[in-house]
């Protein structure tokens with residue numbers, strides 16, 4: 161799909177105008193149930209946990225955008241991931257990247273393990289060693305590329321090919337780059353997941369999760385899981401997400417441009433001892449990311465040198481708000497060791513390359529000179 165086609169789908173995909181009123185904006189069907197017109201005759205909409213027209217439009221649109229066939233919307237990214245993990249059973253093993261999103265790891269480790277499912281961390285950035293990591297009970301591999309917060313890149317097509325040859329499902333969490341920059345289904349992924357709370361919604365006003373699939377048999381099984389577990393996205397939130405998604409392309413173009421400029425600026429600053437951003441030619445993920453994605457996105461990280469106080473640095477930021485989350489029009493800063501990855505043991509954090517000195521920046525839409533000035537002021541204010 162071309163960039164132009166994608167941009168048109170963001171606005172028009174799966175909806176022209178409301179057939180009853182001509183409304184340009186999709187109606188919010190705030191209803192729990194529907195009249196059954198004839199006894200025993202199936203209807204597409206009979207109860208909103210199973211299907212709701214506002215949610216259905218969102219589900220159809222995300223499927224088009226990801227170039228998949230079936231979309232599903234959930235009340236959060238974690239609800240979406242929970243539903244995906246319900247595809248597996250006791251004794252199944254899931255392979256995950258070393259720096260998998262902490263919430264997904266907690267879900268696997270603290271909850272699905274109780275049902276007899278196992279997980280194992282592997283290096284998804286190295287397809288050669290990955291081939292040897294599968295066991296006879298491996299049923300799926302989860303990928304994130306780039307990862308959070310060290311922005312490590314995996315070769316999605318290569319990993320999906322290995323998974324396919326082992327008859328194992330490949331699941332890609334595409335939260336950070338979104339289908340605007342990266343479409344894993346076109347690279348062979350079986351399942352794409354989103355925390356749509358982030359870039360897709362884009363305005364910090366809704367929690368949402370999305371799943372896209374391509375295979376009809378898997379889709380039937382998954383529809384039953386969505387209906388049975390019931391963590392679906394409400395109609396108003398579906399509308400908010402559809403509204404936010406309309407500007408995805410323009411937001412992401414600008415945010416990734418600013419992120420690259422900030423990454424380059426940080427490279428020139430001695431306060432940043434390491435900059436993590438696969439849009440930099442010096443980054444180990446640059447070549448693969450440039451091949452498989454349209455950009456490196458709006459997220460970057462850096463290590464603050466020992467001559468600056470981390471607490472003072474984060475509290476001196478004014479535009480980069482210290483907050484969990486990312487992907488919104490507001491720029492945000494995160495200290496992974498005490499925030500997003502606090503629930504992970506210090507040893508595991510170390511293994512994942514998340515030191516106490518790591519700062520993650522999610523670049524929003526404020527003026528670029530203001531954002532750089534904000535960082536510069538915080539560097540000055542936090543000198544020891």
Ligand SMILES: Cc1ncc(COP(=O)(O)O)c(C=O)c1O
Pocket residue numbers: 236237238239261263304308333335336354355356357367368369485
């Ligand atoms: C990569 C990734 N996946 C999933 C999630 C969970 O999404 P949510 O917070 O919408 O439940 C997050 C949240 O930060 C995330 O960063």
